[in-house]
Amino acid sequence: MKLRKTNKLVYLITLILAGFLTSCGDEGINNIKSNEPVFSMDKFEENLRASLDGATVGYVYAINLNGQLNRSGDSGFARTSLDGQIMQSTTKRMNIASITKTITAAAVLQLLERRGLTIDSLIAPWLPGDWNLGIGVSSLTFKSLLTHRTGFNTANSNFNATLSFNALRDSVQTGCINSQSHLYMNMNYALFRVIIPALWKGLPGAPAIGEINASSASFFYRLYIQQEIFDKLGVLNADCVSPSAEQPTLFYTNAANTPGVDYGDWTMICGGGGFYLSAIDLANFLANIRYNNDILSAVNRDIMRDNYIGWSELGTLVGAHGEYFNHGGSINNTGPAGGNQGNMRGLIIQFPNNVDLALMTNSEIGADISIRTVVFNAYENAWE
Numbered sequence: 001m002k003l004r005k006t007n008k009l010v011y012l013i014t015l016i017l018a019g020f021l022t023s024c025g026d027e028g029i030n031n032i033k034s035n036e037p038v039f040s041m042d043k044f045e046e047n048l049r050a051s052l053d054g055a056t057v058g059y060v061y062a063i064n065l066n067g068q069l070n071r072s073g074d075s076g077f078a079r080t081s082l083d084g085q086i087m088q089s090t091t092k093r094m095n096i097a098s099i100t101k102t103i104t105a106a107a108v109l110q111l112l113e114r115r116g117l118t119i120d121s122l123i124a125p126w127l128p129g130d131w132n133l134g135i136g137v138s139s140l141t142f143k144s145l146l147t148h149r150t151g152f153n154t155a156n157s158n159f160n161a162t163l164s165f166n167a168l169r170d171s172v173q174t175g176c177i178n179s180q181s182h183l184y185m186n187m188n189y190a191l192f193r194v195i196i197p198a199l200w201k202g203l204p205g206a207p208a209i210g211e212i213n214a215s216s217a218s219f220f221y222r223l224y225i226q227q228e229i230f231d232k233l234g235v236l237n238a239d240c241v242s243p244s245a246e247q248p249t250l251f252y253t254n255a256a257n258t259p260g261v262d263y264g265d266w267t268m269i270c271g272g273g274g275f276y277l278s279a280i281d282l283a284n285f286l287a288n289i290r291y292n293n294d295i296l297s298a299v300n301r302d303i304m305r306d307n308y309i310g311w312s313e314l315g316t317l318v319g320a321h322g323e324y325f326n327h328g329g330s331i332n333n334t335g336p337a338g339g340n341q342g343n344m345r346g347l348i349i350q351f352p353n354n355v356d357l358a359l360m361t362n363s364e365i366g367a368d369i370s371i372r373t374v375v376f377n378a379y380e381n382a383w384e
Contacts, residue, residue, distance in 0.1 A: 037383035039353055045071060047378035048359070056345075057252040057260075057363035058088035062283035064356035067291035069283055078249040078362065083260050086247060093242065093276040094249035094360060095263045097329030099346050100240075100275045101189045105146055105310030106289055107225055108192055109300040111199040112142060119143040119303060123191075126198040127172065128212050134175020144180070145188045146309045151176030154187045163190040163269035165214035182313060189272030193221040200224050218267050225275075232294050233284045238277060240270035248276075251333060251342035252363040260362075261333045261342030273329070282348055282358035290350060315372060319380050322352035328371060329360070345371045351379060 052059045058076030074088040119142045124133060136151060144150050152171050154162050161167060168191055197220035201209040209220055230238045242248035250260025266274030289295050304310050305325060317324040329346035346360040365371060
């Protein structure tokens with residue numbers, strides 16, 4: 001029997017397809033490759049390690065996928081042989097420096113929502129009543145502080161002298177004497193150490209908060225962060241001082257013969273920096289501010305991103321796959337006679353394809369290479 005030309009073509013196509021499916025089984029269709037690049041978590045991790053191995057004294061990282069810890073790793077030393085050798089660990093806590101700001105920002109947004117306030121509400125009613133408000137302070141909003149647009153006159157160094165309760169009071173009295181364009185300052189977030197207890201005071205479930213002074217501000221700021229953020233994550237006993245049960249991670253230059261530096265107790269200067277957390281702790285925090293309402297409502301998550309609250313505005317990264325929201329942490333320790341004595345580098349980042357990363361080192365990276373550059377390149381080159 002002869003087949004017409006059209007039927008013959010259909011018959012041949014049918015035979016080809018049948019043979020393809022028979023030989024390949026159900027996986028045959030899945031083997032058809034798209035021209036679109038595909039993200040490789042293995043390659044991302046490989047790129048990170050290739051950039052950091054041998055370039056730091058020690059590093060730790062934790063990577064989430066879709067809100068779940070996908071993998072983590074560590075390398076090098078938390079303390080070198082000069083200081084009683086301890087290996088780095090993804091569960092060992094270290095000073096996270098300015099990554100603390102993202103945690104503080106989440107707490108502020110929680111409290112504003114509970115108070116029925118917005119980021120455009122004024123901060124003045126929540127400052128201690130006996131503080132003198134200098135020029136411009138009465139018109140500052142929460143957004144001003146949260147986005148570093150205050151115009152306060154202060155430095156980002158000598159933390160004990162610039163971030164103490166009295167230093168904050170004095171800066172408020174001096175007032176907003178500089179431009180209110182974006183200028184990153186630790187004081188802006190350290191001031192929330194004073195404001196958060198005031199916002200919390202009198203709310204349902206809040207402890208009895210009396211006069212807000214140096215010690216009470218520190219205590220109730222840290223208590224709020226623990227109860228309303230860390231407890232919800234199952235992160236126990238987080239604080240702005242290294243856990244007493246273990247020898248603290250030290251911070252180094254990349255010189256192998258240089259002793260490490262202990263950044264010590266930040267409880268009286270925290271807010272813009274100072275929490276001690278592990279890479280796993282930070283990955284936990286990242287997942288929970290992105291994928292559920294336990295820490296932040298959907299509205300507040302949008303407010304964070306839309307206004308770069310708790311995310312670095314000047315350090316934002318835009319790559320081939322979108323915008324990568326991040327906040328870094330860095331401490332450069334200078335000795336009494338000058339000279340570098342020990343550094344911290346850290347970064348938390350949320351990528352558009354539901355990947356989050358927490359990365360910290362306890363030294364500079366190579367010749368002080370930017371940690372953002374390392375992470376950006378590792379991610380961009382992980383698409384195959």
